[in-house]
Structure formats: structure tokens, C-alpha cells
Amino acid sequence: MSDALDTGREVLRTEAAALRTLADAMPADFDAVVDLIAAATGRVIVTGIGKSGHIARKIAATLASTGTRALFVHPAEASHGDLGMIGDGDVVLAISNSGETTELRDIVAHTRRFGVPLVGLSSREGSTLMQTADHRLTLPHLPEACGIGMVPTTSTTLTLGMGDALAVALLRRRNFRAEDFSVFHPGGKLGAQMARVSQIMHRDGLPLVAADTPMSEALLTMTSGGFGIAAVVDGGDLLGVITDGDLRRNMVGLLDRHARDVATRDPVTAAPDMLAASALAVMNERKINVLVVCEGRAPVGILHIHDLLRAGVA
Missing domain, CATH: 3.40.50.10490 (Glucose-6-phosphate isomerase like protein; domain 1)
Structure with a gap:
């Protein structure tokens, strides 16, 4: 030594x-x-x-x-x-x-x-x-x-x-509180982790489809939105989400079905005031890449893992 x-x-x-x-x-x-x-x-x-x-x-x-x-x-x-x-x-x-x-x-x-x-x-x-x-x-x-x-x-x-x-x-x-701390630390890794979901999420071009939308149309929404999911709504409230996994599980007769038939009901969501770091923890725990952001039951945004990466949270 x-x-x-x-x-x-x-x-x-x-x-x-x-x-x-x-x-x-x-x-x-x-x-x-x-x-x-x-x-x-x-x-x-x-x-x-x-x-x-x-x-x-x-x-x-x-x-x-x-x-x-x-x-x-x-x-x-x-x-x-x-x-x-x-x-x-x-x-x-x-x-x-x-x-x-x-x-x-x-x-x-x-x-x-x-x-x-x-x-x-x-x-x-x-x-x-x-x-x-x-x-x-x-x-x-x-x-x-x-x-x-x-x-x-x-x-x-x-x-x-x-x-x-x-x-x-x-x-x-x-x-x-942590929320107060973030006011004085807006920059760097710490500032990113203290950011709210509402500061990072996508608000425009949300991949929303009605519950009775034919899957042929729902597929177009999934691919054109760039998020890899479609959020299924009924009367303005989130009914479920359609992911690539849902498509694979429903391959037989897929195009003959409607969005409500394929969607995973009551998916995990994020709130706009949720800490971005907490949203990342949810994604890691559930092994998912996208969260629908809801106020109450109404979708108001989409948060993708890439958004968290760009923001320096992940």
C-alpha cells in the first residue's frame, strides 16, 4: 500500500x-x-x-x-x-x-x-x-x-x-420541498429531473381515435403520429391505448375490429404536474416507452421516453 x-x-x-x-x-x-x-x-x-x-x-x-x-x-x-x-x-x-x-x-x-x-x-x-x-x-x-x-x-x-x-x-x-428546490435549480441534470411532465410532453397532434374507429384507420393514426400508440377515447375520456403489443396479440381478424376491441383498457397514465423523473420511473417499472398524459380522464398530452432523453431526465 x-x-x-x-x-x-x-x-x-x-x-x-x-x-x-x-x-x-x-x-x-x-x-x-x-x-x-x-x-x-x-x-x-x-x-x-x-x-x-x-x-x-x-x-x-x-x-x-x-x-x-x-x-x-x-x-x-x-x-x-x-x-x-x-x-x-x-x-x-x-x-x-x-x-x-x-x-x-x-x-x-x-x-x-x-x-x-x-x-x-x-x-x-x-x-x-x-x-x-x-x-x-x-x-x-x-x-x-x-x-x-x-x-x-x-x-x-x-x-x-x-x-x-x-x-x-x-x-x-x-x-x-423538492418542488421549491427546482425553482432555484432550473439548469443541468438536477433541473431536468425537477421538470414537470407538462414542460416536456407533446400537446399537438395527439394520436387520438374514437372507440368505434375501424382498426384500419387506427393503424394509420398510430403510424402517422410517430409515438407508436393510439389513445382510444370515449366521450372525451381515455378508454384505453393501442400499442404494438396489442396489435400482435390481435393479429387474427385485426382489420375487422374496432379500436375498443383491441385497446388495453385503463392504461397507466401521467398527470401534467407529475415530476418528469417520476414519469421515467413509471416507464421503467412498466417497461413501456410512452405515457398518455391526462387531466382527470381527458388526454391532454403524450410523453415519450425520447422526450425524457432529450430533456436530460433519463
């Missing part, structure tokens, strides 16, 4: 142990901070510099994507005008492992001057930041995983974990 592999495992085990320590000894103010942020009428202003700044940006992004309005403000830029981004109703989350970061001085002073709630996130309970803050998220002071005690590794992992804990506690407090 290589020295590099041993080192990698040692680092991960050290950081994992640190997270377990934090989970077993959560900061006493955690509940109060969640209450404070949940009740805030403004935004969470997350700030920090250096490696803490990088983690602060990620925490702000995670909060914002899960329903908590948040913004990263660089402490150096704050001293040159960006303090104006902090206003009434905001909560400041200041991150500093040592709690003595001089670059945070002006933001901290601004919160004291204008009565903006300040939450300190640090491993030093007795530091200037933590003594000044209204609420303290104190992290356990544990050795860095670098082995020389200088490279932010364990400390940044703990800070990131605390940020995730806050974000998830807040999203559950707000009953934040």
Missing part, C-alpha cells in the same frame, strides 16, 4: 472523527440561531476571509438554494463601501477559525453600531469575535489533518458541516 493512500485515508478519518465530535456536542446556540434566521425579514450576510471566506461563499450559496435568502460579503470590500449591503432585518454570520481576524473588524463594528444581529462561527470561545457576537456557534478545537497544524483542513470541514447543518435545519423548518 502506498504512502499517499495511507495519508489520504488518515486525513479522511481525522476529519470524519472531527465531524462526529461536533455532532455529539452541537453548539448551545444552534437552536437560537435557527430561530433567529428563520424569523429574519432580510438576508443572511455570510462573511469571512481566506479559507474561511471560501467556505462562507459555499454556505451562502447553500442557504440561498434552499430557501434562505443569503449573500456573501467580502470583509475587505465591506470596508470600502460594501457595508451598504447590510441592512435592517439582516443577520450577519461571521466566520473565523481563530476569532481574531482583523479584516472582520469593520463588519463587526457595523453590526454593533446599527443593531444587526451577529452570529460568530469559530473554534475559539474566548476570542474577540465570539465575545462580541450575539450568538455563538462554537466548533471543537481539534488538530488539523495536515499533520503540521497549519493547513486549514479539519477546521474548514467542521465549518462547512456546520453550514450544512444550518441550511438543512432551516429548510425543514420552512417545509422546503
Whole structure:
């Protein structure tokens, strides 16, 4: 086994142990901070510099994507005008492992001057930041995983974990759902999976045939529609669907029959507001390639597996 592999495992085990320590000894103010942020009428202003700044940006992004309005403000830029981004109703989350970061001085002073709630996130309970803050998220002071005690590794992992804990506690407090999440994630694979059937389905040129349509005509509808099925309707409601499998099962005397005689009755359907990913799961479970989309019993669209592929869902 290589020295590099041993080192990698040692680092991960050290950081994992640190997270377990934090989970077993959560900061006493955690509940109060969640209450404070949940009740805030403004935004969470997350700030920090250096490696803490990088983690602060990620925490702000995670909060914002899960329903908590948040913004990263660089402490150096704050001293040159960006303090104006902090206003009434905001909560400041200041991150500093040592709690003595001089670059945070002006933001901290601004919160004291204008009565903006300040939450300190640090491993030093007795530091200037933590003594000044209204609420303290104190992290356990544990050795860095670098082995020389200088490279932010364990400390940044703990800070990131605390940020995730806050974000998830807040999203559950707000009953934040997958549907809400999709609003902030319209792009990429995740956005595609959060899309609704109504956003992907075909609305025009639906392969609909009446129940008493001769199969000679129903076959033309199946082949011309390009979906490989015909949806059989009776009085505007879906009665059944005709697929290639139905044709094979009814080859004897097929052209002497009517659509209602060949159709599979009460087929599985999709609703327009169904998640596209859920529709894909239905297709996979039933081993089918097409779903008729219905509002109530009335067909309003067709969803093909190729549509899901093009949209990036499958």
C-alpha cells in the first residue's frame, strides 16, 4: 500500500472523527440561531476571509438554494463601501477559525453600531469575535489533518458541516420541498429531473381515435403520429391505448375490429404536474416507452421516453 493512500485515508478519518465530535456536542446556540434566521425579514450576510471566506461563499450559496435568502460579503470590500449591503432585518454570520481576524473588524463594528444581529462561527470561545457576537456557534478545537497544524483542513470541514447543518435545519423548518428546490435549480441534470411532465410532453397532434374507429384507420393514426400508440377515447375520456403489443396479440381478424376491441383498457397514465423523473420511473417499472398524459380522464398530452432523453431526465 502506498504512502499517499495511507495519508489520504488518515486525513479522511481525522476529519470524519472531527465531524462526529461536533455532532455529539452541537453548539448551545444552534437552536437560537435557527430561530433567529428563520424569523429574519432580510438576508443572511455570510462573511469571512481566506479559507474561511471560501467556505462562507459555499454556505451562502447553500442557504440561498434552499430557501434562505443569503449573500456573501467580502470583509475587505465591506470596508470600502460594501457595508451598504447590510441592512435592517439582516443577520450577519461571521466566520473565523481563530476569532481574531482583523479584516472582520469593520463588519463587526457595523453590526454593533446599527443593531444587526451577529452570529460568530469559530473554534475559539474566548476570542474577540465570539465575545462580541450575539450568538455563538462554537466548533471543537481539534488538530488539523495536515499533520503540521497549519493547513486549514479539519477546521474548514467542521465549518462547512456546520453550514450544512444550518441550511438543512432551516429548510425543514420552512417545509422546503423538492418542488421549491427546482425553482432555484432550473439548469443541468438536477433541473431536468425537477421538470414537470407538462414542460416536456407533446400537446399537438395527439394520436387520438374514437372507440368505434375501424382498426384500419387506427393503424394509420398510430403510424402517422410517430409515438407508436393510439389513445382510444370515449366521450372525451381515455378508454384505453393501442400499442404494438396489442396489435400482435390481435393479429387474427385485426382489420375487422374496432379500436375498443383491441385497446388495453385503463392504461397507466401521467398527470401534467407529475415530476418528469417520476414519469421515467413509471416507464421503467412498466417497461413501456410512452405515457398518455391526462387531466382527470381527458388526454391532454403524450410523453415519450425520447422526450425524457432529450430533456436530460433519463
